[in-house]
Amino acid sequence: MxxxxxxxxxxxxxxxxxxxxxxxxxxxxxxxxxxxxxxxxxxxxxxxxxxxxxxxxxxxxxxxxxxxxxxxxxxxxxxxxxxxNLKPTKKEEKESVPVIKAHYDSRKEWAMDPKGFFTIKPFYEEQLIRMRYYGEDHALKFLIEGKSAEEIYNTVVRENLVSTFQHAAYVGCELMKAEIAMKKNLPYVQDDPLP
Ligand code: SF4
The missing domain is CATH 3.30.70.20 (Alpha-Beta Plaits)
Known part of the structure; x- marks a missing residue:
């Protein structure tokens, strides 16, 4: 064939x-x-x-x-x-798999990663995102900088700085917001929606 x-x-x-x-x-x-x-x-x-x-x-x-x-x-x-089976139609998609309605309640569902946390800030003139990593003792351990969300979150994973899926997803999402804000010259505040 x-x-x-x-x-x-x-x-x-x-x-x-x-x-x-x-x-x-x-x-x-x-x-x-x-x-x-x-x-x-x-x-x-x-x-x-x-x-x-x-x-x-x-x-x-x-x-x-x-x-x-x-x-x-x-x-x-x-x-x-x-x-x-590329591009199944909406009708086919609905008929072939169950639909799960997405929902999230941050007060009940967010859990701190025992490995620590990050702060994220874009630097518009340099076109760089800088991310501070604080360990489980809340002490600053690393400063990671990069030009894109992709290279930073892959560095986070490579360096083993997250230990939960939820935290990894959060970091990827925030980094992407920071990258979009930096490239479009929009204000970025961590945890707030983009304007
Ligand atoms: S480069 Fe990306 S978009 Fe282009 S063909 Fe490959 S996977 Fe598809």
Missing amino acids: TYTIIYDKDHCTAAHRCMGVQPKLWGVDGEKKAILRGGQLNPRTGKYERLIEEAELAAFKESALICPAYVIDIVDTDTGKSVL
């Missing part, structure tokens, strides 16, 4: 997930967009295509399913149908 990889490069958001999991299949161009290795531009559709064998299907599926922009599809060459 053969399959056609169809890659819509115009709508690639350069999130780099595909090449992260399958670097042999995906490269990167000067605009940081993904390149389908061995792919050919189809001038009719404007998308890149590559014919693959069954043996390569699993690796391509992994990179397609991890793409947050849904720009990689895999089509069965015989039937012309996609072998992925």
